[in-house]
Amino acid sequence: EVQLVESGGGLVQPGGSLRLSCAASGFTFSTYWMSWVRQAPGKGLEWVAKIKEDGSEKYYVDSVTGRFTVSRDNGKNSLYLQMNSLRAEDTAVYYCAREVRSPKYWGQGTLVTVSS
């Protein structure tokens, strides 16, 4: 059974940093692109970043470029999102998802709240 479990969310002050993790199981992690998608409270869904199977290619949505870094450790079946210079508008539930074009599997999400 495919499982994606996010962790690392919490309350952080504007300008602060946070690192999210996503633990994957039930599939061969190293053979899939992986993504981060977020959803602000009461709002729609927004793609954040994607990373190639071997980590050699990374892409970001404009609003997080230069502040967020996606990475992965295929030996640990884990996906990460390092978030720096956080802003109030980054407040959201962050989901990891397997694949990009037609993601079937999603984690349960982890809530990031940016507030003073």
Added chain:
Amino acid sequence: DIVMTQSPLSLPVTLGQPASISCRSSQSLVETDGNTYLNWFHQRPGQSPRRLIYKVSNRDSGVPDRFSGSASGNEFTLKISRVEAEDVGVYYCMQGTRWPPTFGQGTKVEIK
């Protein structure tokens, strides 16, 4: 970015009656590999999105056959043949053809 425009944004439905949600893309979603990466998701409050339909009309395993997807040019439609109580929630279309993937605004389905 490709803009995905859904309508309606709110859809009150009667149990047992059909329902239809439209989604229009601002650009063609046909990829060079010939596939059209248009997906439909259903999300209940407090839950992750659940994929219902992928590549326009392919229903995921476990998704009731009352759900169907179709396309005409850049217009995509999700149809529910007979709405059941468990179908309430928000439905999103999503394009995965061009980076970044983008979602429609969501259509909230509720029972009258």
